[in-house]
Amino acid sequence: MAEEEDYSQLPFPDRFQHKNWKVRKEAYEAAAKAFEVSPDENDPVFEPFNSDSSLWKGAAGDSNVAAQQDGLAALCAYLKYGSVRGAQRSRSHAVQPIYEKGLTSTRPVAKANAFEALLLYVEADKPESVIEELLPALSNKQPKVIAATLNALTQIYHNFGVKIVDPKAVLKVLPKIYGHADKNVRAEGQSLTVELYRWLKEAMKPMFWSDLKPVQQQDLEKLFEKVKEESSPKQERFTRVQQAQMATAHHATTDDTADEEAIPAEAEVEEEPADIDAFDLAEPVDAASKIPDSFNDNIASSKWKDRKDALDELLKILDTPRLKEGPYDDIVRAFAKSMKDANIAVVTVAANCVEKLALGLRKGFSRYRSQIMTPMMERLKEKKQSVADALGAAMDAVFLATSLSDNLPEILAMLTNKNPNVKGETIKFLVRCLRTTRDVPSKEEQKQIAEAGTKLLTESTEQMRAGGAEIMGTLMKIIGERAMGPHLDGLDEIRKTKIKEYFDTAEVRAKEKPKPIAAPKAAAGGKKAAPGAKKAPSKKAAAAPPLDDPAPLQPKPTAKAPPKTAAPAKHGLAQPSNLKLGGLKKTAVSGVSSPRRVISPASIVDEDEPPQPSPSKLGAGRGLTARSLAKPSVMPASPPPAPRDNGISVAERAELEDLRLERERLLSLEQTLRAQNNKLSNQISELQNQNAQLIEDHTRDVLQIKAKETQLVRARGECDILRSEVESIRKDSERYKREVSRLGRQSIGRDRDEMMRGRSQPHYDDSYNNTDVYDENPRYTVSSPRLNGNNSSRPDSAAFQRPGSTTSNGSNRPQALPRSQSNLSGLSSADDHGEKENTNTGDALAQAAMRRKISPPLNTTSAGRSPQRPASDRTGANGEGESWKRAAEVTSQLKARIEAMKARQGLTKATY
Template structure:
């Protein structure tokens, strides 16, 4: 066994890869993976032998033993890591389909993960298109588990690299087929892949496959889409090797932070690929003649025929100049139906030709924008759609000039629709405008803010808000500073709601080493205009310049290369004035004898000691009409020193780009300071508002407390009033009961007396003044007996029985309680006297004490007295009742 192991370990790795013993193959895979991990590059011998014999990897990834296959997939991953792009391109055509069939559906999770990692590396090392091309046929495999595993691998690959890196269209077109598979696992994996596509592409992916699905499948997918609809946009998790290199380069240049954003902004073209159609055979031959007809129906029919001919997704290139000129002519047609049809034709042609339509833009764009003056909405919509199609075939910079011209149009409708077209262009363009174009657009939009119509002012605000979204704060702050707060707030609203596809990114500044000139050339300002015309050779020794003017010495090589400088540099005799005069002449002027010009002013020149005159003296010597020759000859030597020093010092400091960046940073700092001041003022204002609101709240709380206390006091008063009312009600009831008791007592007293008091009402009558009075005692009086009868009508007997009968009859009415009570009247005078005395309280009138001459007369007199006493008693009782009622406050009862 030991011999066999020695033989196996001594075998070369390729031989061990194809050994019949799976253990030997497994050990060979493990050994190869270790050596690949230790290799420095693809030029290593162990890597080269597997690069040259790439076909060996097919047997590795399809090893019949699952344990050996797992190690073989690991060895392939290690090989791809070190072999790079060359290893990827040489092996992917051999291994990808085998990995999909043997590795992805493996029962071992580790083997399945290594197979997926191998596919990821194939995508990362080169490009994803070949990998997708190899996997698409696997989706038609006869085994469902292989299809499901491939779909799962595609899901994870698109999740890692994103739809902007991996082309989604081939897989999207294959989705309807896998959705119609009989296996439920395949359909489930297809749903997962579709949801992953939706995370990246949203609704834009549906035109490629949605109509081929069943309604039930569409409903199920819509439910799954709702779960991920509000998720944030996904980001690419793994980068290709090319993207990694670009990111490293961007990081080295200082722009590594924005690399991911730039990758995210890459466009995803989901438009289906169509075959270009040649439309010229379908265009009517007499198109031009019919379009020139005087009848609008003929013109419209001609355009309708062209519209049918152009109705193709992709149109082949051709000479469409005459056709487009006809469309431009139709834009001026008086009939709006002709204009709309022509605009629809332009839209179809622009969409069919795509970028090929750019050369016809100058012919058709101006007439269409001029026709935007039409107020009918259907016409402006048709022209707007055509303008959008034309813009999509060109660039923003190509259309901007004409759009800005129409923003100044005298027709308000044209101006408004042109502004809306500009807004649509800003939202759909992928090329951010330059700062110069931003200034032009901002100026035009700012003018719109002063328009009389509100819709035009709003459109101007939307332009600035959309432009702000594209360019950012740093660029737009300079264009928004002069606006008032109301307009800024309106622009801010559009800025927050704008959706754009472009994002301005300033060009990276060159590195300072590349921008700064070499150290040996910093003192040569040959191209600087301020000092270029007065530079001269090194000053001669006789001039004896001051020590501070020595920095002008390095300027000597540059002027000597000029045509006129060679003649002046030749003499070194120490004549300083001629050399200085020569330095004041323009280079190449051809003045070989400067003394002829300077001779009239030689007497002004002082000895060399006067060359050190103070600096203000040359300015005073320069008078109108005397020119530069009037200056002291010693000064031109001192003046070039300053530009030379500035020229020598300027490059040694910041470069131009750094200066510009410094200015931007200073402006940014100033803007931030202003913002901080505004924030502080706003915070102070908000604090004061908070205090005011707190005071108002305290006042409201105090008022509320006062109201609550008042309500409680009212409730207490109401309770007390209710209790007083109940007490008063109880008192009234008691008084009523007392009155009833007194009435009953009175009734008892009346019943106890004789004669009965029933006829009291007959004796009482009412006079004219409403007072109750008693009638006379005469028999014929109507006062006492007038209601029924008088005593005169009754028969009388000498013994007085008739009177008794009359009395009994008059008191025997129904309901009378006093009937039969007058029997004591028949008795003697003594009994009558005692009866009356008992009823009258013991008072006896004089008439009662008088002698009775006869029985009848005495009884009559006694009867009259009895009735008078009864009336008096009744009257006294009534007065007592009234007094009691008055004391107790009880209303007078009805009688």
């Protein structure tokens, strides 16, 4: 067996492009290990890949899945340990195969490596560039590629947030995702939208919300409800730039020469991020070019309708999240003039236009503020609340575009206005400004606001006094209780209590942070340090936050003498770098002489401390004046115990400040919990009401169901009764049919017997002369030969006629209704009243009688020969045959009537 060729000596580019997938796989593994053990990003192992970045295109999209897995792992190692320059060069080659083959791989490890590679690209490269490379994947023909890319975008925003990765480009393509035919693509689009909502909240909706269907909007609202109450998300992964900044900050915190500066740096890191709104996401729109030329003419019209229509049209143009800066001076002057309009509808629309313009321009609106702010505040005299609300919203928008310092002069001027409506709405506006501002007012502004609030506390109306207390309480929340103390001097306890109530409930964004103790500007400032040794610490120094450094503070008389630390350096003494006096670091400035020492009795013996046995050894802990000048080489063997300043040590002071901060945190937590409790109580009440309503609805539904069941049982009972009646009628009908058939057979048999016995024919005497003989049959009449004018002498040639028909002699004599006809009438009446038995019986009797009467008699001979028909009978055979046909017709009519009666009875049952 031939030995396999060793490819390990080939350079990486050749092995990465080899035809054998096993060689490529081994090359990927070897490259990943080489990247991991490299000392830095400038190692020669990175050079081939930095020179030819297209190697990663084949590695990320290798045709062999096993080799592709190792190729993605090697790419992750390259991005993790390599340089930013290499990541930027390889991005355009590797991102496409990553989302086409890596994200859709069937191997979980390969898919995870693909996700990690994209996150590393965002971490090392510009995030916007990575998003641009991924967006073409959303137009791919394969739905699985689109779904995997959406999932990758969700992971990117989840890890880095919208501050690092701009979401504008993704928000624009979301409507297209929701219109895709594949349900997996739509589901991943929903996940991405929810992740963006966690960061952007309602600010994201203007970008794409109007392009969605109402059903899609409802589904998203349900998903938003689940994350709406969550706290603000935090960034989980950081870019290379952020990592470098954090490393620098970490070194600063561990450096002994920057202990004090580390405290404010950490505070800045923990500061909550600014809110993201639609203005940050939207593209600027040039509204100035869309303003019609007729606006100035219409706004100056004498008809209020024209003025309002012009402002309405302008409002539609300005109603956009972000406006491009332009020449808006003319329309702002028109707004200011409209504030004095006599028609309140014009004033309201003008205020709405000011609001949209200020929100669309933001900082660009600051140059128009002075023209519009005073007219709007003067118009607050309007008593109608809708106008006041529109003006208040416009003023809030102007404040967001400017600052509290810009608007404070107008606010303070309006607080002295004689009109109570103007004063009341201005108070509300000032409170809103204090709550939303992010900048702490300056000392002078604090004084002005406090004085204005104090004056309002003396107003005659309760509303004004409450407004003044709210202003004072909100200001106290910003600057703190201690800084607010001087402004509360002279107020009675009732007013202080009211201010304290507003202080407890106020929610502000800007809070004045305690400033740390600043180090001296120069260690050689001896001329200013000597007088400071005789003065007590100022209030500002006493209010400084505690430091974590356990070094003792100096006694009170020498608290401001740290510059004397330069003296030992002049004498060649080694001063410990971590030795602090008065909570401040000591620094020795080379080339500067030691400051002059001022020795006072108070600096030698502290009345709060017991006498020390060896001042020369403990002098460093008691101040520089306690150190012996004759023996400067003597240094303390160990850090002295912490002396007390007014009975409070450094540790106790630090604990006191910690307790104060903890108290503030607990108060804020209490407020939050109280608000949540109220919210939950309201929800409980609503749920109880809903539960009671549901119980009532359930009871009503149960009663309705029981009523329906009762009706159903009753209907079933009636149905059973009707079925039994129908069955009984059916049996009676069958019985009547059998009876009719039996009677017909008996009649025929009786007539046959009579004929067989040779009964003589009926004789017609002359008594019937000129008289018609009526048969019982209702349809036929028997007439004598004499009456019908027949010359035949035989009596059996009588003609059968219908009742009321014309005789042969032309006479039309009225005839009486025979009995059989009455029976038939009775049959019709019985059909209407359900008297079935009488009807059937009458029909049967009538039919039998008819057959009996119309049957022609037969002649018999005495010799017992067979009866022979008379000649007249033979000659009238046609008439006899016609009679039998008519009899059959009557029988069929009777049967039809019986069937009609059955049908009517069945219809009657159905109506029941």
